[in-house]
Amino acid sequence: MAKLHLIKPATKRKTIEEIRSITDPAERALAAADHFSMPPMTVPPGFAPDPSLLAGQTADFWASAKALPLCRVAGRTTVAFADPFDLPSREEVVRVCGGSVWATVAPEGEVADAIGRLKAKEDAANPALAMENIMKGQEADVEISSESAPADSIDATVDAAGEAPVIRMVNTIMIEALKTKASDIHFEAMDRTSRLRYRIDGALIERPSPPKALHNAVVSRIKIMSNLDIAERRKPQDGRFKIRALKKEVDVRVSILPTVHGEKVVMRILDKANLAPGLSSLGLDEYAYKAMKFAIDQPHGIILVTGPTGSGKTTTLYSCLQDLNRLDVNIVTAEDPVEYELPGVNQCHVNVAQGLTFAGILRSVLRQDPDIVLVGEIRDGETADIAVKAALTGHLVLSTLHTNDACGVVARLFDMGIQPFMLASSLILAQAQRLFRRLCPFCKKPVELDMDVLAANKVDPAPFEGVEVFGPVGCPKCHGTGYKGRGAMMEVLPISPKIRGVIERGGDAELLRKYALEEGMVTLKDAGMMKVRAGVTSLQAALAVSGGE
Numbered sequence: 383m384a385k386l387h388l389i390k391p392a393t394k395r396k397t398i399e400e401i402r403s404i405t406d407p408a409e410r411a412l413a414a415a416d417h418f419s420m421p422p423m424t425v426p427p428g429f430a431p432d433p434s435l436l437a438g439q440t441a442d443f444w445a446s447a448k449a450l451p452l453c454r455v456a457g458r459t460t461v462a463f464a465d466p467f468d469l470p471s472r473e474e475v476v477r478v479c480g481g482s483v484w485a486t487v488a489p490e491g492e493v494a495d496a497i498g499r500l501k502a503k504e505d506a507a508n509p510a511l512a513m514e515n516i517m518k519g520q521e522a523d524v525e526i527s528s529e530s531a532p533a534d535s536i537d538a539t540v541d542a543a544g545e546a547p548v549i550r551m552v553n554t555i556m557i558e559a560l561k562t563k564a565s566d567i568h569f570e571a572m573d574r575t576s577r578l579r580y581r582i583d584g585a586l587i588e589r590p591s592p593p594k595a596l597h598n599a600v601v602s603r604i605k606i607m608s609n610l611d612i613a614e615r616r617k618p619q620d621g622r623f624k625i626r627a628l629k630k631e632v633d634v635r636v637s638i639l640p641t642v643h644g645e646k647v648v649m650r651i652l653d654k655a656n657l658a659p660g661l662s663s664l665g666l667d668e669y670a671y672k673a674m675k676f677a678i679d680q681p682h683g684i685i686l687v688t689g690p691t692g693s694g695k696t697t698t699l700y701s702c703l704q705d706l707n708r709l710d711v712n713i714v715t716a717e718d719p720v721e722y723e724l725p726g727v728n729q730c731h732v733n734v735a736q737g738l739t740f741a742g743i744l745r746s747v748l749r750q751d752p753d754i755v756l757v758g759e760i761r762d763g764e765t766a767d768i769a770v771k772a773a774l775t776g777h778l779v780l781s782t783l784h785t786n787d788a789c790g791v792v793a794r795l796f797d798m799g800i801q802p803f804m805l806a807s808s809l810i811l812a813q814a815q816r817l818f819r820r821l822c823p824f825c826k827k828p829v830e831l832d833m834d835v836l837a838a839n840k841v842d843p844a845p846f847e848g849v850e851v852f853g854p855v856g857c858p859k860c861h862g863t864g865y866k867g868r869g870a871m872m873e874v875l876p877i878s879p880k881i882r883g884v885i886e887r888g889g890d891a892e893l894l895r896k897y898a899l900e901e902g903m904v905t906l907k908d909a910g911m912m913k914v915r916a917g918v919t920s921l922q923a924a925l926a927v928s929g930g931e
Contacts, residue, residue: 407489407490407491407492408489410489410490411464411487411488411489411490412487414465414466414467414487415466415486415487417466418466418485418487420463420466420485420486420487421486421487422486422487422488423462423486423487423488424488424489424492425450425452425462425488425489425492425493425495425496427825427855427857428499428825428855428856428857429496429499430496430499430500431450431451431452431496431500434454435451435452435453435454435459436451436500437451437459437478437479437480438478439478441497441500441501442501443478444497444500445494445497445501446471447463447468447471447472447474447475448463448464448465448468448471448490448493448494449461449462449463449464449471449472449475449493450462450464450488450493450496450497451479452486457482458482458483458484459479459480459482459483459484460483460484460486461475461479461483461484461485461486462486462487462488462493463475463485463486463487463488463493464487464488464489464490464492464493464494465490466485466487472485494858495857495858495859498858499857499858499862548596548599548600548603549603551592551596551600552600552603552604552607555567555569555578556625556627556634557627557628558580558589559580559649559651560627560628560630560632560651560653561628562580562582562587562861563582563656564580564581564582564651565581565582565584565650565651566580566581566648566649566650566651567579567580567581567647567648567649567651568580568581568586568646568647568648569591569600569601569604569646569647569648569649570641570646570647571594571597571641571643571644571645571646572594572643573643574594575591575593575594576591576592576593576594576596576597576600577591578590578591578592582861582863583819583820583863583865583866583867583868584692584817584819584868585819585863585865587861587863597644598644598645601638601644601645601647604636604638604647604649605619605621605638607623607636608621608622608623608634608636609621609623610636610638615640615645616640617640618637618638618639618640619636619637619638620635620636620637620638621635621636621638622634622635622636622719623636630653630655632651632652632653632654633651633652633721633722634649634650634651634652635649635650635652635719635721636648636649636650637649637650652721652722654722654723656697657697657700657701657704657722658697658700658701658704659701659704660701660704660705661674661675661678661701661702661705663701664697664698664701664869664870665869665870666870666872667872667904667909667912669874669902669903669904670813670872670874670904670909673811673874673876674702674811674813674872674874675705676876677810677811677876678702678705678706678778678780680778680810681776681778682773682774682775682776682777682778683773683778683779683808683809683810684769684770684772684773684779684780684781684808684809684810685702685778685779685780685781685810685811685813686760686781686782686783686791686809686811686812686813687699687780687781687782687783687813687815688782688783688784688785688786688787688788688790688791688812688813688814688815689782689784689814689815689816690784690816692817693815693816693817694815694817694868694870695782695815696721696722696758696782697870698813698815698870699756699780699782700722700724702780703715703724703727703754703756703780704724706754706778707724707726707727709726711753711754712728712750712751712752712753712754713726713727713728713752713753713754713755713756714727714728714729714730714747714750714752714754714755714756715727715728715729715730715755715756715757715758716730716732716740716743716744716747716755716756716757716758717729717730717731717732717756717758718731718732718740718758718759719731719732728750730743730747732758739765740757740758740759740760740761740762740765741762741764741765741768744757744765744768744769744772745768748768748772748777752777753777753778754777754778754779754780755769755772755777755778755779755780756779756780756781757769757779757780757781757782758781758782759781759782759783759784760781760782760783760798762798763798763799763800766795766798766799766800767798767799767800769781770795770800770804770805770808771804773808773809774804774807774808783795785814786814787814787873787905787906788812788813788814788873788874788875788898788903789812789875789891789894789895789898790814790891791809791812791875792805792809792812792885792889792891792894793889793891796888796889802885802886802887802888802889803886805885805889806877806882806883806885806886809877809882809885810876810877811874811875811876811877812874812875812877813872813873813874813875814872814873814906815870815871815872815873815906816870816871816906816910816927816928817868817869817870817871817927818868818869818870818871818910818913818918818919818923818924818927818928819865819867819868819919819923820865820866820867820868820869820918820919821852821853821854821864821865821866821917821918821919821920821923822854822855822856822857822859822860822863822864822865822866823866824857824859824860824866825854825855825856825857825859825860825864826852826853826854826855826864826917827852827853827855828850828851828852828853829851829852829853829920831843831846831851831921832921835921835922835925836921839907839925841907841911845911845915846914846915849915850917851914851915851917851920851921852917852920853920853921853922854920854923864920865919865923869913869918869919871906871909871910871912871913871924871927871928872904872906872909873903873904873905873906873909874903874904875894875898875903876901878897878901880897880901881894881897881898881901884897906927906928906929907925907928907929909928910924910925910927910928911924
């Protein structure tokens with residue numbers, strides 16, 4: 383008699399999560415609709431349900447049911463279900479809607495986005511409740527470390543900053559800032575309220591804030607974390623601390639300023655994960671990248687990066703250092719303050735109160751046998767003189783200035799007392815940059831080009847012929863702003879023999895700019911228009927940072 387052998391399956395059955403990860407959301411929705419004989423549908427972009435359809439329920443209820451009320455016709459509510467297999471939730475939705483429901487199936491991501499828009503409206507209408515819900519829903523697992531305060535001194539003064547809810551509130555604020563990739567947190571005292579705002583992609587976004595009664599307690603908690611004097615409320619204070627949360631460690635720089643209605647706190651979040659690993663990662667146009675790459679490959683000379691505060695100058699310089707950081711070179715920096723710690727780079731912190739100025743540190747640095755020197759900022763004639771002389775004596779020097787454009791570097795250094803022949807012999811490249819806001823890739827839409835705006839800003843419309851341009855819309859992924867992330871646009875001025883001759887003769891600004899444009903320099907405005915034509919940003923966002931008129 384023949385024996386029967388049980389054949390085991392070659393592979394184990396995939397879990398629901400594994401199936402979800404390898405299938406398309408739209409295909410899953412179609413399959414579920416076919417299984418339950420329910421009509422499939424797509425939720426329109428930007429859709430948010432009318433409050434009259436919610437049957438008295440909050441956005442949290444609809445989120446937990448993974449369902450979205452769409453419309454009501456003749457007393458019957460059309461509801462899109464993202465997970466029709468969840469029968470208890472379907473029954474609960476039918477119950478709250480009064481028993482008359484026409485069920486459809488929609489992709490889970492589209493339902494979640496629409497509910498997110500509904501939730502944002504609820505938060506805006508009731509900020510106090512929103513903050514309470516955030517604190518309930520986000521038990522923030524945050525580990526905090528001050529740079530110089532021992533843990534026992536923090537524990538001994540926690541009571542003065544408030545009870546556990548205040549600590550949890552501050553932790554929640556930090557967690558939300560990290561999740562939204564905010565660069566700064568602003569916590570301000572108004573007349574009758576406190577205001578909490580996050581700077582996300584260069585714009586301040588208001589968020590639900592703690593009640594005014596807890597303002598001083600929250601500020602005191604932040605002071606304790608930063609090892610500052612909690613009793614001092616009449617003078618500005620600066621500090622910093624580190625937090626470990628969401629599987630990463632970030633530095634937080636704190637500035638506290640007394641105002642009419644109380645103390646204002648600004649916390650700058652310094653996340654190493656945001657650093658570009660090199661110049662090639664900055665997304666520069668070809669002309670700017672080649673000019674910058676050629677400049678940093680020179681054995682000696684000075685490279686100057688300019689732009690307003692918050693324009694990404696430090697990020698650009700650190701990207702250059704990471705390309706230059708090799709075992710056979712000695713790199714020393716003088717910074718105020720040291721924002722990011724770079725492995726293999728000797729970084730010095732400027733402390734004017736203790737006599738450690740840029741000029742003082744730079745003199746000592748030049749006795750440390752450096753190959754490459756980074757000066758955080760040239761603020762005065764003494765620092766400028768030492769930096770230029772260092773470039774003339776065989777060192778590669780990188781630094782920043784505050785000017786409006788690349789050609790303005792020459793006039794600024796002349797004002798600081800640098801002789802034309804010294805600057806002409808040492809300057810390799812001058813660069814001006816701005817950060818522009820990138821359009822959200824999930825919700826951007828084609829728009830008609832506004833010819834009046836182009837004419838008002840003296841922009842040639844010819845390069846836009848046959849080009850599709852985009853504008854912002856707003857969705858939960860970009861917090862309703864229409865923009866997500868930022869990029870750099872640059873105006874780069876390489877010092878050619880012709881431009882070097884102009885500098886030697888005293889540096890006429892108009893002649894410098896004329897020769898630079900003839901040699902292919904891309905102005906900030908032109909760089910911005912290139913980003914618009916590429917669909918990366920909007921016309922308004924580009925003009926806002928590149929010199930709109």
